[in-house]
Amino acid sequence: MDLSPDAWRKLHEVSTASLTSELLKLGFRNTFLAGITPLRPDRRLVGYAFTLRYVPAREDLDFQVEYDNWTNPQRVAVETIGPDQVLVIDARGQLGAASLGHILATRLMVRGAAGLVTDGALRDSPAIATLDFPSYAAGAHGTTSSVLHHPADFGLPIGCGGVLVEPGDVLVGDAEGVVVIPAHVAEDVAARTRERDQLESWLQHRVAGGASIRGTYPPDDETRAQYRRDTGRD
Numbered sequence: 001m002d003l004s005p006d007a008w009r010k011l012h013e014v015s016t017a018s019l020t021s022e023l024l025k026l027g028f029r030n031t032f033l034a035g036i037t038p039l040r041p042d043r044r045l046v047g048y049a050f051t052l053r054y055v056p057a058r059e060d061l062d063f064q065v066e067y068d069n070w071t072n073p074q075r076v077a078v079e080t081i082g083p084d085q086v087l088v089i090d091a092r093g094q095l096g097a098a099s100l101g102h103i104l105a106t107r108l109m110v111r112g113a114a115g116l117v118t119d120g121a122l123r124d125s126p127a128i129a130t131l132d133f134p135s136y137a138a139g140a141h142g143t144t145s146s147v148l149h150h151p152a153d154f155g156l157p158i159g160c161g162g163v164l165v166e167p168g169d170v171l172v173g174d175a176e177g178v179v180v181i182p183a184h185v186a187e188d189v190a191a192r193t194r195e196r197d198q199l200e201s202w203l204q205h206r207v208a209g210g211a212s213i214r215g216t217y218p219p220d221d222e223t224r225a226q227y228r229r230d231t232g233r234d
Helices: 005-011 016-025 073-078 102-110 183-208 221-230
Strands: 045-056 085-090 115-118 135-137 149-154 158-160 163-165 170-173 178-181
Touching: 005 183, 016 170, 016 178, 016 183, 045 073, 045 115, 045 158, 073 102, 073 149, 085 158, 115 170, 163 178, 178 183, 183 221
Parallel strands: 045 085, 085 115, 115 135
Antiparallel strands: 045 149, 045 170, 158 163, 170 178
């Protein structure tokens, strides 16, 4: 289910911290990808999950340097992903070899993908960081993926950074990291979180101006009334 243009815009503006809070209110406790950080903290990520799963490599199947672009699931995934989709890689949190490199990241960008997320390492990470393309990883490693990873399949539920990711889930990334939003609640969460960010920005200014957190954070009825007056919501 595609997001409305309004929700899409809001998710480009809200913080991952606020998203986790609103998701928690809806009962989703585990949504932030642990240990995964941006190569480009200045670039926002919003897109739909396109999943790729790695399993441990085995000598009779892997240790390749040249890959078959027609049969290798990693390469097929790169040539299948569409606009506004994020390639999300389940690398089992293993950092002993790369899970993707600069040329494939460039191909994803040219195909219109929204970004790249892996709980493993990226190869050529300094070069990937020069692309105008949101990329998130748990580390960097110069060795090709087949030393450690066997690409098993794509387009199925995976785990990434300790979080379940289903195809079509909405990923939002900022300078802090990446949140996974279940697709069926993404529209509602976008609206809730935009309002939370606006309120918390106002509260931050109050606290910076000397207000106690008591009655301010969380806001009591009087503080909420003042917020509505100050922002013209009355």
